[in-house]
Amino acid sequence: MCGIFGIYGHDEASNIAYLGLHALQHRGQESAGIVTAEGSKLHRQVAMGLVSEGFGKDNLAALPGRAAIGHVRYSTAGSSELRNAQPFLFEYAHGGLAIAHNGNLVNAAEIRTRLERAGSIFQTSSDTEVIVHLLAQQREPELLDRLAAALRQVTGAYSLLILAEGKLIAVRDPHGFRPLVMGRLRDSYVFASETSCFDLIEAEFIREIEPGEVVVADRVAVRSHRPFAPAPPRFCVFEHVYFARPDSQLNGQSVYRARERMGRQLAIEHPPGPGGADVVVAVPDSGVPAAMGYSKQSGIPLEMGLLRSHYVGRTFIEPQDSIRHFGVRLKLSPVRSVVDGKRLVVIDDSLVRGTT
């Protein structure tokens, strides 16, 4: 999971990218980055941590230009270091090229070995770089043709935003594993992992980029291309369950309503046991929509039995005689007047380690 954002044709491209990434922050908190294009010149700023921590007036001022792409990273492949922070910026025979990638390639290691044997030198441990090296070796005169030829060699999930040769290119892989949507902000075009960021920047949602589609924005127009063979759709179920924000529309559905329906379905498949239940309690904030659905379906009242702290920092000093489940206790507090002596149905969006 990562978040990507792009804008083409706006005087404040880097500022808008910054706001767009802020609204996609839930998709990745490890690093944040923005590349802008000022004519053919590309400018890059990346930082570890949150967008609001890593970006301020100084580095935004170092990002002139009317087109921008940005990335918030959640570590999957590649280690947690600044050099793996995206967007990547490469200089190659055709000038500069910046790329932001959400997804994972399954044949990246194999391609990398082949390229290195032929003399290629890689700069990161990210599978995204494989795409760029493949691109650098194509001979077609047109960027779009070189890109398609390169992408036909990789398999896996990729929603991409690319800045090069004065163009912004948005690509969604043929299976459509990861989301990618398109909107309009006055005269400019915006691209993002989710629609949730459009409200903040006052952009209008146009449509989703379709699986296998390549959209190219340049000075003349925005054009759609379909350079790949069709493939069966494989939209990742975790986007609706967990990754996306409830105020996004994905794959034609409201994430909030999808979660609420899952809560209703849960109430049908798993009603309270024979003794019944007094209260439905959500694990805030992600469990709330499903808890509302469960409550409506079952008729059991919903109460705010758990509080989420707004002040959880990253490094906490834990007492030596360790308090049980300290991390969770710091984040969530029970409201005793709601839960004491009650039979509870507790709803979260998913169950991973079970600590919560």
Add this chain to the structure above:
Amino acid sequence: MCGIFGIYGHDEASNIAYLGLHALQHRGQESAGIVTAEGSKLHRQVAMGLVSEGFGKDNLAALPGRAAIGHVRYSTAGSSELRNAQPFLFEYAHGGLAIAHNGNLVNAAEIRTRLERAGSIFQTSSDTEVIVHLLAQQREPELLDRLAAALRQVTGAYSLLILAEGKLIAVRDPHGFRPLVMGRLRDSYVFASETSCFDLIEAEFIREIEPGEVVVADRVAVRSHRPFAPAPPRFCVFEHVYFARPDSQLNGQSVYRARERMGRQLAIEHPPGPGGADVVVAVPDSGVPAAMGYSKQSGIPLEMGLLRSHYVGRTFIEPQDSIRHFGVRLKLSPVRSVVDGKRLVVIDDSLVRGTT
């Protein structure tokens, strides 16, 4: 509004104070501080901003001792500077004295002028310092007597925690304007503005400090004193409306239930107009309990129509062609699938500037 915390007789006093302040963070985010007592020696660490930002292993390690008091500050009187961060630590004829104060004195300026004319030099612009100067000028041999003599000269709101001469002293003014509660953590005693912090540190709530009560913890015992003339109770209504955390018990009442009842009352006094309403929406998180009360009383379903961002940093770059109500939009996002085309009842805990 500020938050204060104290602990007497614990090997990890500074760590526990740090956790206690974290759970009181909602009462003040401007500065945080802890003073510990190691025998008669007092150690002080203060920082601007949140507890989790200002405190780490290094400054907690610089706070040895088995007694501690702490403070989170919300600026009311005195400007926002590090030198106004509490607890204050003073050296005077009887050695060191640390003090943490929640409340405002109404005759502080008048007393200060009188003291300065006699040669006193103040170190801060805080009204709390007046108490210390008055204390320094008393001649009684016992600290408790000097303190009572000093406090009888001030009028206004004060819940105090004081470390001096190997004692921890908790004071609540005769009117009981501000809360102050007492609990037990194994063999140690804890004092705090709210009960909400007791869950995190696994302390047991004993009782509220009563208006006009002075509790002194030392090596021998914990004793209660009543050096002031009785006064009518004047507990601040904003504690239940706005300041306190919903999981606290204050003045014998659950804050959560109090807010829910206010929501019910609101539904009775202000039902939807003649056209009716489709959905009750809370402004998260503080408006949720009242919205639940309103929904239950009115029968109008509650939905999560507003999302609150977890990633709002303090300094945000605003686009030049200013987006309307930018600050609020950054913090709160509408869930269109809930609110579009609906008649809404929107509930917040209070209405101050009306921006939200």
Add this chain to the structure above:
Amino acid sequence: MCGIFGIYGHDEASNIAYLGLHALQHRGQESAGIVTAEGSKLHRQVAMGLVSEGFGKDNLAALPGRAAIGHVRYSTAGSSELRNAQPFLFEYAHGGLAIAHNGNLVNAAEIRTRLERAGSIFQTSSDTEVIVHLLAQQREPELLDRLAAALRQVTGAYSLLILAEGKLIAVRDPHGFRPLVMGRLRDSYVFASETSCFDLIEAEFIREIEPGEVVVADRVAVRSHRPFAPAPPRFCVFEHVYFARPDSQLNGQSVYRARERMGRQLAIEHPPGPGGADVVVAVPDSGVPAAMGYSKQSGIPLEMGLLRSHYVGRTFIEPQDSIRHFGVRLKLSPVRSVVDGKRLVVIDDSLVRGTT
């Protein structure tokens, strides 16, 4: 040893103070501070470490006003903490007062105990604060009279610069232990521990402040006062030996020439032994003037046998299997082509621990 600087009547008072302190940096590297007066309002900025580290555009911009005093601290009395960084700024019955002090008082502890017993609360562990408390307790209507009454109670070394009530006051104690000089920069007056800083700011040296003299600069004029009984002069010999910069004039003498004469005298009192010597080598930079004097007097040629590194930082990682005399080796390197096989006379300004 500390360095003090003051300027009265200049549009860039804080910038000039910053430069003046830079040129006095050799007198103290522990902390640096500047207070400016903007009408009756005083502004203060202090920082640990060097002037060039602690001061930049931001804190200089926070120092408006046409009068300034500054201080560089070398720890003697009082521990090494930011709260002991001078100039001190106090608010008392007559408004704000800032003070910068070079010297040590011998009866400070005794006075402090007396004052604390009467209810005074001290803010620092510095002996300078005693002067301010004494001042706060005087009843005379004129500041100069209160100051004289206060200073008559202290004994010891004090060169002072004070900003209060729109005046800049320069005081040198009756014995004249520490230096204090006065100059002119266009229409403004400057005061400093040494003349060395006048060249940098293009000020003209007027004269030394005399022992027991109090000079007051205000909007009307610069006036000299003599409120103390005469006392025998006791100028500190270490100023010429070690503290002051060679390009300063102190007590009517060039520091450079004084050191050169000491080198000549050393050659007379301690000529090389019977075997003679081949080369005179100075420990740079402080030993150079005396080495030149020794070389001239003895006829033995001077060579640069030791290099001083310009890059010695404050924290160095020392190898585990400790290199002998590591600290000195880092700072000073022998020039083998000069010293190998030679009989050396090595000259330093003084011999304290003998490590060098």
Add this chain to the structure above:
Amino acid sequence: MCGIFGIYGHDEASNIAYLGLHALQHRGQESAGIVTAEGSKLHRQVAMGLVSEGFGKDNLAALPGRAAIGHVRYSTAGSSELRNAQPFLFEYAHGGLAIAHNGNLVNAAEIRTRLERAGSIFQTSSDTEVIVHLLAQQREPELLDRLAAALRQVTGAYSLLILAEGKLIAVRDPHGFRPLVMGRLRDSYVFASETSCFDLIEAEFIREIEPGEVVVADRVAVRSHRPFAPAPPRFCVFEHVYFARPDSQLNGQSVYRARERMGRQLAIEHPPGPGGADVVVAVPDSGVPAAMGYSKQSGIPLEMGLLRSHYVGRTFIEPQDSIRHFGVRLKLSPVRSVVDGKRLVVIDDSLVRGTT
């Protein structure tokens, strides 16, 4: 100008590299970096600024291994950014390779264009990277053969230190433009731009690496190779004039003595004019050896007429009504008692802009 340092076979390789770089700091202050080899694994730390600023316990602890190479950079080719800080570390088909380079290649741009057209992607704007890409494309099984084949394609100045495949390789170009020396520290071998750093780490100077020589240190032995055709020697004259430290031996000569002889020669070629001169004054510190030579040759006495400040930071606030030659005045102060009214011969190591 840059400085390079390497060590092979020492338990504290990174600490020794740190000290070695410190003693080479005069050769470059823009960035500093160290790469260590722990078996086949390479670790890299780089920082902008001085060695003592950028390196501390934390990043030295992140540099395990018994071999290290380091670099201090003085910007010549390539812009001033962290990504141009050396040593560079690349991953390629044969694993990791680190390289530190002192010198400039004259055909780098031409080779880079050729490589990029064939699909290579460069990571830096440094000419050093060309060497690595050429190396990555060679097919010989032995690293030394691939390296020689790559270096035969470049022309210009290069003293190199390379860590790869468990070996440390030192290379000096066929013309010997830049210095490179070799020493022994107990059982380990050290390599450096200058001998000056050997004193600090207590290493023994063995000999200079000769022009066109490649020295390979591995677990078995240290071996010398000569893979290049002989070329006429072209040692850079500025090493003796300006770059190197006076306590170094370069090209068989003491730098100190070389500068002193230049001063003597200057006195012969440019004696004082008809009016004579009273004093020889050096611009400290670099002008001192030549000034001593001039003084000895001419018989005119040397005096310390200029002081150099030890406290010049990098960012200084300049007064608005600009003081003339402010930068120089901050660094150098005249000693009036030496220079006032005298006819001076002022000696510096070189005359570039003439500001001093």
